[in-house]
Amino acid sequence: MREDTRTRIQEIALRLFTEQGYEATSLREIAEELGVTKAALYYHFKTKDDIVTSLVGNRLVELEELLAWARSQPKTPQTRRELVERYAAGIRRTQHIGVARFLERNQTALRDHPTLTKTRELMMELVNELNEPGATPVERVSRATALFAIHAGKWMIDEGKLSEDEVEKASLEVAMRLLEP
Amino acid sequence: MREDTRTRIQEIALRLFTEQGYEATSLREIAEELGVTKAALYYHFKTKDDIVTSLVGNRLVELEELLAWARSQPKTPQTRRELVERYAAGIRRTQHIGVARFLERNQTALRDHPTLTKTRELMMELVNELNEPGATPVERVSRATALFAIHAGKWMIDEGKLSEDEVEKASLEVAMRLLEP
DNA sequence: GTCTATATACTGATAGAC
DNA sequence: GTCTATCAGTATATAGAC
Structure with missing residues (x-):
């Protein structure tokens, strides 16, 4: 077909x-x-922007679902680990990995695009779900970096020293360590 | 004047x-x-590109100096910590923080620009200096993320929950933890 | 659904006067 | 060192035929 x-x-x-x-x-x-x-x-x-909107749409829905799930759970270490695992799994899904990379690489060009603004808001909300209200700055930065680490690894794949699979597993491991106190 | x-x-x-x-x-x-x-x-x-070249020049020199320093040192935990500290200090210097942000945010647009290619090469070399030859994938990704964490924190400043100073100190702390085995 | 043709506007860059 | 005037190229977007 x-x-x-x-x-x-x-x-x-x-x-x-x-x-x-x-x-x-x-x-x-x-x-x-x-x-x-x-x-x-x-x-x-209708417009060039409209292509972007259509591309980002599915990923937005996924992030929203992930956030809704996180909010329905108790704020425990186990929930945090599962949140990061689900986030990594979403990034890995073939349809979304491309969109995630596109958004990562075009932050400035799309800075006023509603879908990017929305994505950023959702990311901050996810970071909030990884933290208790009274979290210290080190905890906040550490747990934000955990989500970030899932993306950070991909930057190393091009260099050829590690395979995609190795990087993905290692990134998740690093992210998990960043959740610990 | x-x-x-x-x-x-x-x-x-x-x-x-x-x-x-x-x-x-x-x-x-x-x-x-x-x-x-x-x-x-x-x-x-002479050209628009030429403005970029002039902007990035100083930062390139600084990264090259940092790399030369790292190579002159023994590969010890203490050297690695000092390398990350010096990297963070360079980022914080008023003249360079802006250039670093500019490069972060325009990776795609400048993907063929010689100064960005050079910056990326230097970053990879710095990551290599943070690793022994037989490093595991987790070690490699972890130590790369350490350098990355210095930048990652800045992304949170705009959100207003933490002050610039808090984020800088916390980022350095997180980076140090990522160097440990 | 796809085409040709065109409108309108902006881009980086240059020539040459002052 | 800055100006006016202009170039050639490209952009997004639209009108209307097929």
């Missing part, structure tokens, strides 16, 4: 936005790779 | 590149803030 054009636009856009940056990627490039003209894109998406 | 125009261009460019992104900031904007025309900028800098 052939993919429809809308999906192919999303795939190509995500790849180019991630590789080259959002601003550096023109609709002409996307259209050329797809084998159509720019105008055809405007049939499927 | 009045600042010269070249310096003011650098200051304005750094701020706008950081706030809005490199691609999203036009030379027209920079010129307008400075109160001159675009053409005047071209007297001081």
Whole structure:
């Protein structure tokens, strides 16, 4: 069964936005790779921004679900560990890893984009769920860095010293250690 | 004593590149803030890229010096701690903190820029200096995250829960913990 | 759904006067 | 050292034919 054009636009856009940056990627490039003209894109998406919104949508839903789950649980060490595990699992899911990377790499270009603002808010809320109200600065930074570590490792994969699988396992281990007091 | 125009261009460019992104900031904007025309900028800098090169230059020199120092030391826990301390101190220096943020936020836009490639290489070399040759994946990721943690904290400052000073001290503490086995 | 053609605006960059 | 004027190129976006 052939993919429809809308999906192919999303795939190509995500790849180019991630590789080259959002601003550096023109609709002409996307259209050329797809084998159509720019105008055809405007049939499927109202604006360039609209492509971003559609890309980020699924990930936003996932983060919201994760936050809702965390809030439904007691604030225990076990909950925190599971929260980080679920976060890492979400990042690893094939559909979302690309979107996460795209967002990581285009923070500035998209700084006023509503979906990025929303993502950032959700991330801060997740960090809050990793902390008790009276947490010390070291605890807060440490637990924030735990979530961050899940992403940080990916930056090392390109360098070739470690495989993707090794990095993922090691990142999770490091994140777990950052949750401990 | 009045600042010269070249310096003011650098200051304005750094701020706008950081706030809005490199691609999203036009030379027209920079010129307008400075109160001159675009053409005047071209007297001081040959190209837009050239402004970036001038901004990153000092930081590159500092990273190179830090790497040279690390290589002149024995690979001991004490050296590793001091390396991270010196790295954090460099980041904190008023002239460099801005450049570091600018580079963090514009990774994609500058992905082919020689100064960013060089910065990334130096960072990887610093991570290597934090590791023995036979280091496990967890050690490698952990010690890389230590350097990363110095930056990671800054991301939390905007949120207002912690002061800049608290975050800096806490980040260093977290980084130190990530060096331990 | 996709096309051609076009509108409108902005970009980085240069030439040459003052 | 800064200006005016301008270049060539590209961008997002739209109108209307097929």
